[in-house]
Amino acid sequence: MSGVVKEGDQVLLVLDWRRKYLIKVKSGGELHTHKGVIRHDDIIGMPYGSVIKSSTGRLFHVAKPRLIDFIEKFSRPTQIIYPKDAGQIIMYADIGPGSKVVEAGTGSGALTAVLASIVRPDGHVYSYEVNERFLREAKKNLERVGLLSYVTLKLKDVTLGIDERDVDAVILDMPTPWLVVEHARNALKGSGFFVSFNPTLNQVSKTIVKLRESGFFDIRVVEVFEREYQVDPVALRPRTLMIGHTGYILFARRGISQ
Ligand SMILES: C[S@@+](CC[C@H](N)C(=O)[O-])C[C@H]1O[C@@H](n2cnc3c(N)ncnc32)[C@H](O)[C@@H]1O
Incomplete structure (x- = not known):
């Protein structure tokens, strides 16, 4: 370059x-x-x-x-995943070059872009979305950052099933993740990762019950706080305003029942 x-x-x-x-x-x-x-x-x-x-x-x-500079300019018909949360998802679901990932919902395609940038050149992201307009916007956003070729966008309700098999991770940012647990179990390979980003703990709680019933293990829930500082050497202190809440991230690994 x-x-x-x-x-x-x-x-x-x-x-x-x-x-x-x-x-x-x-x-x-x-x-x-x-x-x-x-x-x-x-x-x-x-x-x-x-x-x-x-x-x-x-x-x-x-x-x-940087990729984040492009994402900040994305057209945003939906709320998007913040970098602080995307970073956690990448690390704890062990996403890397070559990973095969299922994601839902696509929304504005912000998390899709982050995932695609990590799994390329040999990995792939299969992204499910029920809203045709959001899917069109996400497609334009991904095209603009040159990442569309690493993504398959699917107009499909993920609660009705996941078509892919042997995937490394299923990552959800949609309202009813507990309805996807069984589909994730069928789609994941080995001890692959289930991740769900949720604005409320009620969603997390319902999903944990389903994950336990389905034999998932190593279940964790995290909330990430990020505090930015004003960069002034003689008045170095946190900025007055911060983002108070984005969501809870639920992680689990697929287990095989005895
Ligand atoms: C908060 S947005 C996702 C934002 C996305 N993670 C991003 O960073 O741009 C939630 C999306 O889930 C979609 N959705 C809701 N239920 C769904 C389902 N059953 N299957 C697939 N997508 C769904 C919604 O239409 C919406 O676009």
Whole structure:
């Protein structure tokens, strides 16, 4: 990957921790912000990490965008999984290159994008969604980040069954995970992982009962808190506002009954 900005590159222009602009560099193009105009031609040829001055003299850093920068720009017909929760899911369900994962519901495709970026190039994500409009939006989002080829999007109610077999993990972000436990057991291979992200503990409780009945083991429930700090060396302290609640993550592993 080249270290300098080329025409056609996706570039992140960073003013500060809150104000970041994702652009596709095009000769003759301009970015208009409240802090002045930046001409794309002035960025072409600059090494990543450089500073560019806007028409009003404000300084922007020129950076390579991360997956999270693209996800933040996704069209979002649904609530999406936050990075703090996605990170836990990846680690504790042992998702890696080559993993075969079933996911439901697709929603805006945020978690789908994270999973696809991890399982590529040889793994695959099969993502179930009941809402046709959400599925269309997710498809566009995944296409934009170049991850669609690692995903099969399915317009299907996951409570009616999972078509795939020998999968490494079944990851749910939908309202009735307890109705999917039996299907997950049939789809998972060996001691594969069941994961469910739930906004309420009532959902978790119902699902735990089903998981126990179905022989799942190593059942864990976690809630992840993330506190961001204001970066000021003489007043280093947490930011005043934080996200109070996203959801509980339930993990379990498939067991074979005696
Ligand atoms: C909160 S959203 C998922 C967001 C997604 N994880 C993301 O990060 O973008 C929940 C989705 O589950 C879908 N859903 C609800 N019941 C479902 C079912 N039985 N089968 C498949 N999808 C379902 C909803 O239509 C909705 O899009």
